Amino acid sequence: MLQRPDVEPQERTPAAPRLRKLDSFPGSLAARTYQSLREAILHLAYRPGELLRKGDICAELGVSRSPVSEAIARLAAEGLVDVVPQAGTFVARFSMAEIREGAFLREAIELAAIEMIAPAITEEQLVQLRRNIRVQEALVEDADFAGFYKLDAEMHAMILSFTGYRKLGQVAESAWLHVNRARQQVLPVPGRVAATLEEHQAILVALEARDPDRAREELRWHLRQLMTFLVPLERERPDLFDPD
Amino acid sequence: MLQRPDVEPQERTPAAPRLRKLDSFPGSLAARTYQSLREAILHLAYRPGELLRKGDICAELGVSRSPVSEAIARLAAEGLVDVVPQAGTFVARFSMAEIREGAFLREAIELAAIEMIAPAITEEQLVQLRRNIRVQEALVEDADFAGFYKLDAEMHAMILSFTGYRKLGQVAESAWLHVNRARQQVLPVPGRVAATLEEHQAILVALEARDPDRAREELRWHLRQLMTFLVPLERERPDLFDPD
DNA sequence: CCTTTGTAACATGTTAGCATGTTAGTGTGG
DNA sequence: CCACACTAACATGCTAACATGTTACAAAGG
Numbered sequence: 001m002l003q004r005p006d007v008e009p010q011e012r013t014p015a016a017p018r019l020r021k022l023d024s025f026p027g028s029l030a031a032r033t034y035q036s037l038r039e040a041i042l043h044l045a046y047r048p049g050e051l052l053r054k055g056d057i058c059a060e061l062g063v064s065r066s067p068v069s070e071a072i073a074r075l076a077a078e079g080l081v082d083v084v085p086q087a088g089t090f091v092a093r094f095s096m097a098e099i100r101e102g103a104f105l106r107e108a109i110e111l112a113a114i115e116m117i118a119p120a121i122t123e124e125q126l127v128q129l130r131r132n133i134r135v136q137e138a139l140v141e142d143a144d145f146a147g148f149y150k151l152d153a154e155m156h157a158m159i160l161s162f163t164g165y166r167k168l169g170q171v172a173e174s175a176w177l178h179v180n181r182a183r184q185q186v187l188p189v190p191g192r193v194a195a196t197l198e199e200h201q202a203i204l205v206a207l208e209a210r211d212p213d214r215a216r217e218e219l220r221w222h223l224r225q226l227m228t229f230l231v232p233l234e235r236e237r238p239d240l241f242d243p244d
Numbered sequence: 245m246l247q248r249p250d251v252e253p254q255e256r257t258p259a260a261p262r263l264r265k266l267d268s269f270p271g272s273l274a275a276r277t278y279q280s281l282r283e284a285i286l287h288l289a290y291r292p293g294e295l296l297r298k299g300d301i302c303a304e305l306g307v308s309r310s311p312v313s314e315a316i317a318r319l320a321a322e323g324l325v326d327v328v329p330q331a332g333t334f335v336a337r338f339s340m341a342e343i344r345e346g347a348f349l350r351e352a353i354e355l356a357a358i359e360m361i362a363p364a365i366t367e368e369q370l371v372q373l374r375r376n377i378r379v380q381e382a383l384v385e386d387a388d389f390a391g392f393y394k395l396d397a398e399m400h401a402m403i404l405s406f407t408g409y410r411k412l413g414q415v416a417e418s419a420w421l422h423v424n425r426a427r428q429q430v431l432p433v434p435g436r437v438a439a440t441l442e443e444h445q446a447i448l449v450a451l452e453a454r455d456p457d458r459a460r461e462e463l464r465w466h467l468r469q470l471m472t473f474l475v476p477l478e479r480e481r482p483d484l485f486d487p488d
Numbered sequence: 489c490c491t492t493t494g495t496a497a498c499a500t501g502t503t504a505g506c507a508t509g510t511t512a513g514t515g516t517g518g
Numbered sequence: 519c520c521a522c523a524c525t526a527a528c529a530t531g532c533t534a535a536c537a538t539g540t541t542a543c544a545a546a547g548g
Contacts, residue, residue, distance in 0.1 A: 028329055028531065030317060054500070064533045066310060069501080070317045073274060077318050085272055086500050086539035101409040108356030109349065116348075165345040175415075272501065298530070308503045313531080330509035330530050 018045040034071035048093040105175035118212040278315035292337040349419035362456040
């Protein structure tokens, strides 16, 4: 059993359940197992670098090893776990290279999407965006940061959905996975949420003007702010990062 | 056993081997199986819509059902196969929607990449591109179309690699999967290869000028040409397509 | 005390067989 | 002839157990 020398010893605690029960999800056992594990990893229920024992997952979810192996293979393909054959499976640690790459991809996708939709955005679509921003404003007043991030994500997803490309949201989310996982480790920065809201408002204004160039620039500026907060994380928490 | 009513009956021929042997690949049996199957699907060794029996794959590769199931799960997550639980697993047919979306994604990624590298492209990188185009020129003279497409793909991969983002080539390739599978069904169009070469040369000129806007426009034009040839394919070969 | 070797514990990989659901074909009844 | 029910064949899903490789720890030797 592998112990990574730069990680604290991992005790076999009688684990508090960390995986949502499978009856919460649709599909085959393997598919359900994948969804439950993925969710837990994305929400940092497992620490980056932590050992994931297939046996423990089987016990917690009440399934045998095959569906768990299938699920792990998919998560490995997504870069969310690292499988060391015959030795251990670890929750992937953050990687600044992957974070940068994910941010690049998401930016490429979102800028292309907003450029595509801006010239011909419908009044209906603008109404939806305005509503979302109205809710964001209320959440900022209430200092409800979790709620705000949810609406933030919804706004981005909405813009992608306006392209009519069905999988684009998924692809962008996949690109954002590693960034988003790390983001949860960054303490809230005073003023950042208010600034984010202003950036969203500027994007809306550009879309209302149906100006693709303006929209691109405002969105690009907005997307690039998060990286400025993630970069110090590697210094503060090297244990969570792969040595790139 | 599922028979799709719009597909010809599928006979159980003693199959000519269609999968590359597993000793060609590294890693676990499951990973090797995945690679061999993926390659076969991408090269259209299996017809879109064709039934893939896990049992036949097990027999051909000489492995049991678990590694095959893992491999199929990964391919399903990539959209290369459709699994109908308890009934059958089918090679994914082309989908014009997925093709369009793949082309959009690839364009977004490649345009972002070329915009990023153009201002500071090195002489060494330009040398590599010039070499590639020199070989392309020779292949066009020799009417070696397969060779030409290989150099075409290498040129695109090269540009992506200049970003320094390690997975970008993979991600762009994933986006291009469905497009590329369909492309193989399009007969060579007279003059298209020569036109492609000219487009490549125009991209190189823009990069030599370190002009990101010009490079973007030349690359965008180039990438959009292929779609003009793919659109009629759906009319000519509806059997290969999902009804989107 | 340090190094090397051997072994047990640990974890994943894979196989063989049972469980479950789907589909096609056949037979029976109206 | 057509519709329905039943059954066998087909295909995948999953489990239990064996196979294989890794790692940590203990013991022996220098």
